[in-house]
Amino acid sequence: MFLNRFASRLVFAFLLLAAGSAVWADYSTLPTLPDGGRVRPENRYFDVTPRIAPADAETTIIIQPLFDHVRFREDCKYELTYTALDQVYSEKSPFRVKPKPVTPADNRLTLNFFLAGEQEHMLVLEEINADKRRVMGEFHLYTVNEDLLALRPFKGDFHMHSNNSDGTESAAYVAGACRRVGLDWMALSDHRKYAPSAALKDAFQGMPIDLRIYPGEECHSPDNPVHIIAFGHNAAICDLYLDAAEAQARAEVGELKEKLKKVPENVNKFHYASCQWVTNKIHERGGLAMLCHPYWVTGGAHNIAEPLLGALLNSKFFDMLEVVSGNGSADANAYDADVLQASRYAEARAGGLRLPACGISDSHGCESNETFGRNFTVTFSPTTELSDIQGAIKKGNCTAVEIMRGERPQVEGDYRLVKYTLFLLREVFPQHDELCVEEGRLMIDHTAGNSTAADRLKACQGQVKALYDQYWAVGR
Numbered sequence: 001m002f003l004n005r006f007a008s009r010l011v012f013a014f015l016l017l018a019a020g021s022a023v024w025a026d027y028s029t030l031p032t033l034p035d036g037g038r039v040r041p042e043n044r045y046f047d048v049t050p051r052i053a054p055a056d057a058e059t060t061i062i063i064q065p066l067f068d069h070v071r072f073r074e075d076c077k078y079e080l081t082y083t084a085l086d087q088v089y090s091e092k093s094p095f096r097v098k099p100k101p102v103t104p105a106d107n108r109l110t111l112n113f114f115l116a117g118e119q120e121h122m123l124v125l126e127e128i129n130a131d132k133r134r135v136m137g138e139f140h141l142y143t144v145n146e147d148l149l150a151l152r153p154f155k156g157d158f159h160m161h162s163n164n165s166d167g168t169e170s171a172a173y174v175a176g177a178c179r180r181v182g183l184d185w186m187a188l189s190d191h192r193k194y195a196p197s198a199a200l201k202d203a204f205q206g207m208p209i210d211l212r213i214y215p216g217e218e219c220h221s222p223d224n225p226v227h228i229i230a231f232g233h234n235a236a237i238c239d240l241y242l243d244a245a246e247a248q249a250r251a252e253v254g255e256l257k258e259k260l261k262k263v264p265e266n267v268n269k270f271h272y273a274s275c276q277w278v279t280n281k282i283h284e285r286g287g288l289a290m291l292c293h294p295y296w297v298t299g300g301a302h303n304i305a306e307p308l309l310g311a312l313l314n315s316k317f318f319d320m321l322e323v324v325s326g327n328g329s330a331d332a333n334a335y336d337a338d339v340l341q342a343s344r345y346a347e348a349r350a351g352g353l354r355l356p357a358c359g360i361s362d363s364h365g366c367e368s369n370e371t372f373g374r375n376f377t378v379t380f381s382p383t384t385e386l387s388d389i390q391g392a393i394k395k396g397n398c399t400a401v402e403i404m405r406g407e408r409p410q411v412e413g414d415y416r417l418v419k420y421t422l423f424l425l426r427e428v429f430p431q432h433d434e435l436c437v438e439e440g441r442l443m444i445d446h447t448a449g450n451s452t453a454a455d456r457l458k459a460c461q462g463q464v465k466a467l468y469d470q471y472w473a474v475g476r
């Protein structure tokens, strides 16, 4: 038993070695997308459908070469090696590890495979011409249970600034740049300002764009150091605490503070009550509330005092935690924030915390901020409608992604979704993002007054949905 398994692994190791550069290629010369991703060559050379299929079901997989240099030839034989990443197999699973002959017809390969479990699957296709073997491609598929199969992954960011507060670019430029870096939805969150985010969609009124633009705001209630993002709300929070409204806001916070029970002695009760007040107001206005960058270093200290952070994590005031932040500080320990947030989050979850993790850029300049387009949230939802995106976050159907330059992605969230997100970042989002680059450039052209942008955007409209329909084999 041991020997057999060992021998088959040895065969597979040799196969991979023989495949050499084609399988484990260094793609460093390929064009890099804004988030650092690259489209793998075989994902350009071939159409493979579906990419995402139901778990524990039979699926018809079609592999079709698109170019002459990879077309199936009459004088060659073909072999396929199948492996499942988690090694979850069933009686009905296809042959494993050892290559098996396959026969293309009409320049396409049609395979009926039973794919077990929620996991990634790999198919290595080889061409055999006399005694020469050549790896034609390594194709990756992912199978998910029914609940996840009905949802689509959408990239979004809802913490960023325009020149309406302390950002560099105007709001419409920021929206175009969001599409250019591959986002499906976004919200501006200027400091103490709601109006610019709510008005932003008007800048593209009647334009054929697929980016969804929603309201947002970074809230700073009086004398409260805690920054709170409101996302998708229908009226300003800042109007409730700025200028003439401030006295009323302070009085309401004071009332909440008087009623507080069970707050540990060393917690600043005014700060705590102020967070309760802000999050109440956000919820009353249909928004979600995010606890921002607790470990951001400002004035030589973390943004939120440790006792207050502990109390806020236990408070149930918030809908999500900013686990991946934007490194907005120039301090030497700015880069420690995300590591501390991830570690604290993991520990709190182990203790029973149910607070979804989000990733954002906190960009203050789309052309200069190193986290813009590299830190984002992936939501798993039926559509990009606001209620679907908010619903996905509330249910924890989201992951927080951080891709530092030159590094592989870090992903936070439920293990099941982290595993799926890693697959999407390699095999789906690069193709998705390429389409977005084109659209984002045209949105920026439109903002600059280019009158041809509308027609060119019209030609692009729906292309990401078409890609997803193909990858999920919708209507096949």
Ligand SMILES: [Zn+2]
Binding pocket: 218, 227, 292, 293
């Ligand atoms: Zn902030």
Ligand SMILES: [Zn+2]
Binding pocket: 159, 160, 161, 218, 362
């Ligand atoms: Zn901010």
